Amino acid sequence: MKLLRFEADGAKRIGFLHRGRAIDLEAGRRALAEENPACPWDVPLQGGIHDIMRRGGWTLDNLRALADAVLESEPSGLVDFDVNDIRFLNPVPGHSRIFTCRGLNPNTLWTQHVFALPAYPTFDLATRTGLIGPHDPTVLGPYPPGYEYENQAPPSWCPELTVVIGKGGHEIPRDQALAHVAGYTIFIDGADLGTSLAAHRPGYSPEECLRFGTEPTYGRWCLNHAIGPWITTADELPDPYSVEFTLIDSGLVIDHGYATSLIFGVDEVVHFFSRLLTLEPGDLITMSSPGFDGLFFRPDYRDQPDPYIRVHSPQLGNTLNPIVDRRHAS
Amino acid sequence: MKLALIHHGGTLRAGFVKDGAVQLLPAEERTPYSPSPIRRQLCEKATWQSLEHQPPGESVPLAQARFTAPVPDPSFLAEVDRLTYLAEYAGSPHVPEYRPVRPLPDTAIGSHGGTFLPPSLARLLHVDVQIACVVGREIPRGTVVSMADIFGLTIMASCREFGLAQAVEGPLPFITRDAGIARMWLCRYLDGSHPLGPWIVPVDSIDFNAVNAMLEVEEVGLKESLAVHAFNPVHTLSQVSPLFAFQPGDVIGLGALTEELVIREPLSKTVGARAAIDGIGVLSWRIDTSRWDSTSTYRPQYRDSVDRALQFHRSRKGSPPAQTGK
Numbered sequence: 071m072k073l074l075r076f077e078a079d080g081a082k083r084i085g086f087l088h089r090g091r092a093i094d095l096e097a098g099r100r101a102l103a104e105e106n107p108a109c110p111w112d113v114p115l116q117g118g119i120h121d122i123m124r125r126g127g128w129t130l131d132n133l134r135a136l137a138d139a140v141l142e143s144e145p146s147g148l149v150d151f152d153v154n155d156i157r158f159l160n161p162v163p164g165h166s167r168i169f170t171c172r173g174l175n176p177n178t179l180w181t182q183h184v185f186a187l188p189a190y191p192t193f194d195l196a197t198r199t200g201l202i203g204p205h206d207p208t209v210l211g212p213y214p215p216g217y218e219y220e221n222q223a224p225p226s227w228c229p230e231l232t233v234v235i236g237k238g239g240h241e242i243p244r245d246q247a248l249a250h251v252a253g254y255t256i257f258i259d260g261a262d263l264g265t266s267l268a269a270h271r272p273g274y275s276p277e278e279c280l281r282f283g284t285e286p287t288y289g290r291w292c293l294n295h296a297i298g299p300w301i302t303t304a305d306e307l308p309d310p311y312s313v314e315f316t317l318i319d320s321g322l323v324i325d326h327g328y329a330t331s332l333i334f335g336v337d338e339v340v341h342f343f344s345r346l347l348t349l350e351p352g353d354l355i356t357m358s359s360p361g362f363d364g365l366f367f368r369p370d371y372r373d374q375p376d377p378y379i380r381v382h383s384p385q386l387g388n389t390l391n392p393i394v395d396r397r398h399a400s
Numbered sequence: 401m402k403l404a405l406i407h408h409g410g411t412l413r414a415g416f417v418k419d420g421a422v423q424l425l426p427a428e429e430r431t432p433y434s435p436s437p438i439r440r441q442l443c444e445k446a447t448w449q450s451l452e453h454q455p456p457g458e459s460v461p462l463a464q465a466r467f468t469a470p471v472p473d474p475s476f477l478a479e480v481d482r483l484t485y486l487a488e489y490a491g492s493p494h495v496p497e498y499r500p501v502r503p504l505p506d507t508a509i510g511s512h513g514g515t516f517l518p519p520s521l522a523r524l525l526h527v528d529v530q531i532a533c534v535v536g537r538e539i540p541r542g543t544v545v546s547m548a549d550i551f552g553l554t555i556m557a558s559c560r561e562f563g564l565a566q567a568v569e570g571p572l573p574f575i576t577r578d579a580g581i582a583r584m585w586l587c588r589y590l591d592g593s594h595p596l597g598p599w600i601v602p603v604d605s606i607d608f609n610a611v612n613a614m615l616e617v618e619e620v621g622l623k624e625s626l627a628v629h630a631f632n633p634v635h636t637l638s639q640v641s642p643l644f645a646f647q648p649g650d651v652i653g654l655g656a657l658t659e660e661l662v663i664r665e666p667l668s669k670t671v672g673a674r675a676a677i678d679g680i681g682v683l684s685w686r687i688d689t690s691r692w693d694s695t696s697t698y699r700p701q702y703r704d705s706v707d708r709a710l711q712f713h714r715s716r717k718g719s720p721p722a723q724t725g726k
Contacts, residue, residue, distance in 0.1 A: 164647075165475075166477075195504070199644045199646075333703060334703065338700070342700075347590060
């Protein structure tokens with residue numbers, strides 16, 4: 071099942087994809103409840119997919135059973151749309167629990183530079199305010215007054231395999247970790263490293279600034295992160311390491327990789343995080359980019375008429391985010 | 401005006417703290433998604449001011465009230481560092497131009513809540529107390545912030561477990577930068593690591609130029625200070641605004657007021673903790689080590705394909721086995 075949020079007929083909806091159509095799950099639930107008062111699904115589907123899992127108490131099995139019932143009975147109030155007539159939305163708007171693992175990919179660092187494996191999955195936190203949908207514009211800047219970003223590192227984007235937690239818990243053993251995974255989606259980790267470097271304090275070296283640990287993450291908070299286009303449930307993707315990504319920057323392929331290159335597996339990361347904190351349904355853990363991250367690619371978006379970032383994954387779907395350059399805005 | 405949220409009769413109820421009791425407001429309709437509507441409603445200042453003057457209804461004595469975090473289910477917690485700056489800029493003519501900030505996941509609890517530590521890893525606990533401001537209006541990214549955007553103030557304690565980072569790190573961090581960042585996050589993600597409360601007071605309740613603060617952890621230590629804030633909340637939010645957009649109910653800690661209270665011995669039992677700021681109130685909670693079962697240190701398990709790649713790489717280079725963490 072492919073769970074998604076979408077906008078159609080001027081309304082934001084939660085639904086699933088079926089044979090090229092997006093079916094409104096909440097409308098189907100209401101229609102079922104009206105036709106059959108004994109319908110067991112009495113909790114409405116509101117907000118993002120993390121909301122319905124965490125607050126609404128919906129499990130993946132419940133959602134799948136509801137979808138099956140909607141398809142089987144085809145109630146009179148069923149609402150569906152052609153997939154070409156909808157706008158895909160961020161499936162987890164306002165989500166504040168997105169843990170972004172970093173550098174878990176041997177292609178970029180380990181085998182070429184450091185060659186020492188990390189002792190644990192390193193990570194930081196994506197801010198909810200930077201989240202956008204799979205087709206929303208991603209905005210560069212504006213920067214605070216006084217920040218100099220010219221000749222700094224360019225913005226970069228990394229498509230990442232992202233795990234959606236379906237069943238919470240703490241101290242989850244490795245061999246049971248995959249049973250806690252509800253599905254997978256794409257997270258495009260944007261980082262405007264020019265902002266990070268520009269935010270260095272005058273008179274202090276980058277190493278000194280790193281002691282405080284916040285400046286390198288400024289760039290990550292200053293750029294949008296696209297999520298979507300839908301959440302592919304784990305039963306449709308039994309081998310998450312088969313996921314393939316292609317990153318296209320304004321028509322040029324700059325990255326291609328497979329999730330099989332990850333240093334830590336999904337089970338290891340879920341096990342690790344559950345030792346630190348209690349994982350909750352709807353939590354997202356990004357698994358780092360399977361390929362390179364485009365860091366050394368330096369397009370000048372001012373010279374391009376319609377720049378965009380596109381990610382293609384045969385297993386998880388496609389995203390396309392136009393780039394809006396407002397770095398020069400006052 | 402002190403706004404509080406308490407557990408009462410199996411539901412979450414809002415009320416004003418007055419005359420030694422919590423005067424409850426009418427119960428809201430309960431839905432599975434109620435925290436978000438309450439959070440939005442909570443921060444509509446005009447609504448609250450009109451409700452405050454309604455005739456008193458049901459009330460709960462303060463001694464019996466079970467306070468929860470005054471902003472339920474905050475979707476955004478940011479923690480801004482202050483002592484870092486004071487230490488760094490001591491004796492320096494430089495004035496800090498911006499403030500480092502760390503977003504945090506939803507780890508807030510209220511009075512009667514608990515901070516949970518894995519017992520085997522509870523080795524180096526740091527606790528500090530901060531003033532936290534609650535955002536009252538939507539603030540788009542990069543816009544100018546004014547005092548009217550701040551709904552009120554409350555107390556936020558921050559509990560960090562640096563021993564946890566040491567326990568999972570290998571003898572040689574693989575990259576200083578990433579390891580340093582990750583270490584910082586590791587410390588701040590514990591369940592209930594950011595107690596909030598006990599209630600929200602108006603912004604003008606305290607003098608930001610001289611704040612009395614106290615932090616106490618039972619049988620462990622006590623820290624008191626008369627602190628001078630480098631920035632007021634508007635200045636702080638203005639510095640953070642280029643990075644984040646804010647929504648009503650977001651919480652931003654303004655930086656540690658007292659020195660950190662460092663607990664170096666592993667806690668063998670649940671202890672009580674109290675944080676107080678003059679003009680706001682006293683926040684009490686407990687630090688609990690009883691919830692977690694693990695007594696083992698984390699050991700990484702790499703994917704088979706990575707192990708094979710490493711063996712291949714080493715065989716080609718003929719180099720000795722590389723450092724692989726633990």
